[in-house]
Amino acid sequence: MQAHLDIYSKHSKSMWAGGLAGVGLMAGVDEIIFHQVLAWHHFYDLSTTEIGLLSDGLLHAAELVALVAGFFMLLDLKRQHALLKKSAWAGFFLGAGGFQLFDGIVNHKVLRIHQIRYVENILPYDIAWNVAAVLLLAIGLIIMRHAKRDLHIKSVANQN
């Protein structure tokens, strides 16, 4: 019974650590590629409200914390031989896709912190952005199903 509990908690801890790293890495990619390299996103655009700036700051802090904390949680799980690779990858893709979708819907459209690119017809960019997010989420869900199947096999094997 003990082994059964252990493997499920290894799974959820691996997923969480991978998820945090995924959120942080996606945010970092956004910051480096779209802000710095392509310079499509603006550092600040005139439509951003003070509430927008405040939420931008809080979100930014959460991204940095997620990236670093996720990285060290993965290291810690690895040290304890408790890192389930498939679960961690599932979490990673779910985190990355979740962040991308949140950025695409809440930041770009609801809070209007910034747009993807400053062009006349933004719709194709918004669609591409959010479709990419859904794809990442789908990959995460598929890996998670595989990880859960492995988990079931292992826990049955442990009980016998």
Next chain:
Amino acid sequence: MEHHHTDIFALADWIPLLLTLTVGIIYSFGHIRLLQKHIRWNAWRTLSFLAGILMLGMALYPDFMLWAHHDIRGHMMQHILVGMLGPTFLVLGAPLTLGFKTLPKATSRKITSVLKSNIFYVVSHPLTALMLNIGGMFVLYLTPLYVESLSSPYLHHLIHLHFLLAGYLFAWSIIGPDPAPRRPDFQYRMIIMFFAIAAHAFLSKYMYANLLPLNSPFSNEQIQEAAKLMYYWGDFSELILLFGLCYLWYKKRGSLPSGKMAVH
């Protein structure tokens, strides 16, 4: 035309730099003394401390100070070096620990009693340090204080001193390797770190958007460049603190008895 007083103030301009270098030399003597007594000391600590001294030295070099005085971008770089990056590397040098190993026992005991005092606990608490540090920045850039400091050299030096001490205190309260009785736990320090990053990111974008500080003699482009420097370099230096904090957590978990390490 007020900057042509260089002859009179030539010596005074070098004082901050000389003081900084003196601290670096004292620390180096401490390291040498430990070597002579065959006491183990991590050389990375010394390197880190001297790197911090180098950063402060750069920012306090008279030509750099002059640039900082004439251009808000220079001011911002100076602020980042004096108030954020420099202190972080100084803290990682664990100067107090070095002091404990080299100073006479009686002096060490006195320092320990200060560290254990209630006043020191309140002052060095991460929340206090955050307020002094980030709060100080809000006051400097959102009130006329910054413009005031441009025409008053003493106020200017005082502000530098404040940011150096507040930056040191903050870095120390988050990742200080020196012994600290009653240091708040990891989660608490992580929450403080989170708000520090958020407040810093917000303030720099707010300054960019509203062209703050107001009434300064600098162009809009200069102010916006300075706000960007503040945002990105601030991030970099906070990332170092975050890494340090998480590393301490990782190390501490590694040293727990194996029963506690097990996943439950």
